[in-house]
Amino acid sequence: xxxxxxxxxxVQQKFTTEGVVPDVLTSFNPTxxxxxxxxxxxxxxxxxxxxxxxxxxxxxxxxxxxxxxxEGIKNGTYLIAIVDPDAxxxxxxxxxxxxxxxxxxxxxxxxxxxxxxxxxxxQNSTAAISPYFPPNPPVGxxxxxxVALLYAQPSNFDTASLNATQFARFNISSFAASAGLGDxxxxxxxxVEQKA
Numbered sequence: 001x002x003x004x005x006x007x008x009x010x011v012q013q014k015f016t017t018e019g020v021v022p023d024v025l026t027s028f029n030p031t032x033x034x035x036x037x038x039x040x041x042x043x044x045x046x047x048x049x050x051x052x053x054x055x056x057x058x059x060x061x062x063x064x065x066x067x068x069x070x071e072g073i074k075n076g077t078y079l080i081a082i083v084d085p086d087a088x089x090x091x092x093x094x095x096x097x098x099x100x101x102x103x104x105x106x107x108x109x110x111x112x113x114x115x116x117x118x119x120x121x122x123q124n125s126t127a128a129i130s131p132y133f134p135p136n137p138p139v140g141x142x143x144x145x146x147v148a149l150l151y152a153q154p155s156n157f158d159t160a161s162l163n164a165t166q167f168a169r170f171n172i173s174s175f176a177a178s179a180g181l182g183d184x185x186x187x188x189x190x191x192v193e194q195k196a
Contacts, residue, residue: 005116006052008026008033010070011188013026014028014053020189024097024147025173026149030142032072034080034150034186037115041066047086048115051190056143057135059192065101065132070108070150073185077153078122079107081172082132082146089141099170100146102134102162103128106155114176143193149184 006014008030015021015028031138036051051057053064068080078161083097106122107129113119137144176182 005033007116010077010188011053015189017088018054018145018189019133020085020145020147020187023093023145024083025149025184028032028187029183030186032070032150032186033119034148034188035069035071035113035116036066036148036190037113038062038064038066050115051148051188053188054189054191055060056193057139059135059194060189062146062192063134067113067115068106068122068148069113069116069121070122070186071116073108073120075108077104078108078180078185079151079157080103080106080148081151081154081175082121082148083170083172084135084144084146086137087168088138090144093144095168097170097172099130099133099167099172101128101132101143101148102130103132104157104159106150106153116124120148129162135190136172137192137194139194141194143191145189145191147172147189148187150186151181151184154180157181182188
């Protein structure tokens with residue numbers, strides 16, 4: 001990816017080289033960028049850190065819900081899903097995917113992100129169907145990928161088919177197909193590992 005922010009083709013390539021395609025998605029052709037920014041007193045001494053595809057994070061730096069921002073995404077209504085395909089481990093994903101967030105009714109605001117100046121903050125006014133659940137991979141299970149995906153939300157989107165209590169064995173690709181979401185417009189992912 002080089003220094004700075006990746007291009008769309010570099011994001012797409014990172015999804016493939018790190019196995020997000022095919023472990024989470026059958027293919028990924030982003031048309032825009034999704035950024036997650038974690039804030040607070042972070043372990044590296046900074047106050048904010050942006051998730052670029054494949055960025056490694058300390059678990060404690062991911063405890064708070066990140067800010068979501070987009071670049072190259074038109075005005076509209078969107079939903080965001082975050083999943084862990086590596087549960088309980090990448091080598092043995094028997095309860096994959098774990099749903100770490102599912103939230104609807106995001107719109108592109110007029111506010112620029114303080115951390116990614118070229119992006120606009122996403123805002124929503126409704127409670128998340130599945131509120132943000134921070135990464136907490138089992139000690140010694142290796143690095144887990146936490147994949148965030150942005151989908152266009154259809155005007156007739158019905159959340160009734162989403163079991164809000166079933167977090168394990170959630171398949172975002174199957175859900176997107178059955179709910180008529182189409183392909184994700186943007187995405188990113190981070191990794192978190194807890195060593196013994």
